[in-house]
Amino acid sequence: MRVVRCVNYGEPRELKIETADAPVPGPGEVLIAVEAAGLGYVDALFVRGTYQVKLPLPFIPGSEIAGRIEAVGEGLSGDLIGSRVMALSSRGALAEKVVLPAAMCAPVPDGMSLEAAAGFLxxxxxxxxxxxxxxxxxxxxxxxxxxxxxxxxxxxxxxxxxxxxxxxxxxxxxxxxxxxxxxxxxxxxxxxxxxxxxxxxxxxxxxxxxxxxxxxxxxxxxxxxxxxxxxxxxxxxxxxxxxxxxxxxxxxxxxxxxxxxxxxxGEIRANPKANIPLMKKLAEWAAAGKIHPEPAATYPLEEAGNVLQRLLERKSVGKPVIRMDA
Ligand SMILES: NC(=O)c1ccc[n+]([C@@H]2O[C@H](COP(=O)([O-])OP(=O)(O)OC[C@H]3O[C@@H](n4cnc5c(N)ncnc54)[C@H](OP(=O)(O)O)[C@@H]3O)[C@@H](O)[C@H]2O)c1
Structure with missing residues (x-):
């Protein structure tokens, strides 16, 4: 699979695409075929190594993930395979596949595209x-x-x-x-x-x-x-x-x-259930057309480093989203 890997802290435009073996889900985990990854200012700071928390090198940047469950680990029902999910993780989104605990994944609301979901959470x-x-x-x-x-x-x-x-x-x-x-x-x-x-x-x-x-x-x-x-x-x-x-x-x-x-x-770490009514309301609003979470633009994986660089240089407009198949 293709991944963007940060091997040294530095300017995001230097990031390169590499190939890697697809990860295998362990107990309670799912393998997600990533279709879209949302990027934000914090992801760019992680690459520079200037965020308040430093991610240990090497790491795959990108914290907002949307895709379909492709395989499940021990203890999970095979019925989950094919489900559209979105998830947050401090890293890992800029890869064609990612493994996450199933408990970290939320269903993408009906009618919402995976690009929108990647920039939504x-x-x-x-x-x-x-x-x-x-x-x-x-x-x-x-x-x-x-x-x-x-x-x-x-x-x-x-x-x-x-x-x-x-x-x-x-x-x-x-x-x-x-x-x-x-x-x-x-x-x-x-x-x-x-x-x-x-x-x-x-x-x-x-x-x-x-x-x-x-x-x-x-x-x-x-x-x-x-x-x-x-x-x-x-x-x-x-x-x-x-x-x-x-x-x-x-x-x-x-x-x-x-x-x-x-x-x-911080709020959902302290009070994980707080997120449920919030997400329910937002999903209802999206379905009713009251909010419009579609990203301003989508980019191919090759552009991820430049997209992160533009965030740091104040040149980005709207929520940038990477599409794996673009
Ligand atoms: N509290 C939370 O829970 C939470 C959650 C997510 C993100 N955040 C924070 O929200 C902030 C914005 O994130 P984002 O992903 O929306 O970033 P973004 O897309 O880059 O937007 C940030 C905006 O800040 C303005 N800005 C002013 N001075 C800037 C500078 N020196 N460099 C870059 N931008 C500058 C820019 O608008 P103008 O050019 O119009 O000034 C830019 O459009 C980040 O600090 C992030 O850490 C907080």
Whole structure:
């Protein structure tokens, strides 16, 4: 089988395709014929070796997997063979086949393509957990999504719209703002402009926003916090900007505002059952056409390194997905 293997920490564009023997499922495990692999910023950091946790070398990058069960290990029913499944694992997605514990696999909802499923679990579960559980977003409220044309940002636009909110998408280029608008944002904002707060004030008639969805960090975070309406909630989702911001706490007091950490992975590790109602709701919304998790673009396995590189260089738009048969 073909795999992309990281043998040294470094730039993702240096990654090469190799061949390897297909793995064999052990007790309680399934062999998945991978059809699609979703990629995110964190996968690129793993390759550089600069994420907070380092994966031991060598490893196969890619953490979002969608495919069909091809074989099962001891203790599992053969009826599972042929099922469409999606799964998260810290590594292993950029391979034609992967072995995982059956307990880590979820069925792909009917009507959802495997490409959509590969880009769905991390970004959409984080968006719903963040906006609903952490942000208590209500219909009619206004959400400012930073890094809105990234994989995580696009999912937040889609989920916030499904929850009945008004969405302002902040992105740094015309192309990214157009993509965010096409994905459902009501308004767009160029937050690479130094006085972007004034532009936001004009969009919301100085009323402020109710929720900030922030996967970016850096200097953007404090400005966004200052844009909150009284009682607003600032959701800390990630630091794609590379800089972890500090915040003067008097701002929280003056605005009666909350700063809420969103760690969906941490939540399901602490409380594995929390994910079941979340995934059920998202599957229903997808089936009803309320959310639209199709990836912006798909790429062949040969392009995986370049796709990861573009994420690091801020050049990626939407959720990139690798198709094994492309
Ligand atoms: N909390 C959780 O549970 C959770 C789950 C998944 C991911 N995350 C985090 O969410 C963040 C976004 O992930 P993603 O996969 O959506 O990444 P992505 O597709 O690359 O999007 C990140 C966006 O951040 C903006 N950005 C600003 N400064 C940047 C810089 N110096 N380099 C790169 N991007 C920059 C870019 O938009 P502009 O060019 O428009 O500024 C980019 O579109 C990551 O930090 C990831 O770790 C958190």
């Amino acid at each position: 991390v970004s959409y579960c984080t968006a719903l957990y963040g906006l609903e559980n952490c942000g208590a977003l209500k219909p009619g409220e206004t959400v400012l999504v930073l890094g809105a044309a990234g994989g995580v940002g696009m999912a937040a636009i889609d989920v916030a719209k499904a929850m009945g909110a008004r969405v302002i998408a902040a992105a740094s280029s015309e192309e990214k703002r157009a993509a965010a608008k096409a994905h459902g944002a009501d308004m767009v904002l160029d937050y690479s402009e130094p006085d972007w707060r004034k532009a936001l004030d004009a969009l919301v008639e100085k009323r402020g926003v109710d929720v900030v969805y922030d996967p970016v960090g850096g200097a953007f975070s404090e400005t966004a916090f200052r844009c909150l309406a009284p009682g607003g909630r600032h959701l800390v989702v990630g630091f794609a900007n590379g800089e972890i911001p500090k915040l003067p706490l008097n701002l929280a007091l003056l605005k009666r505002a909350s700063l809420v950490g969103v760690d969906w992975g």
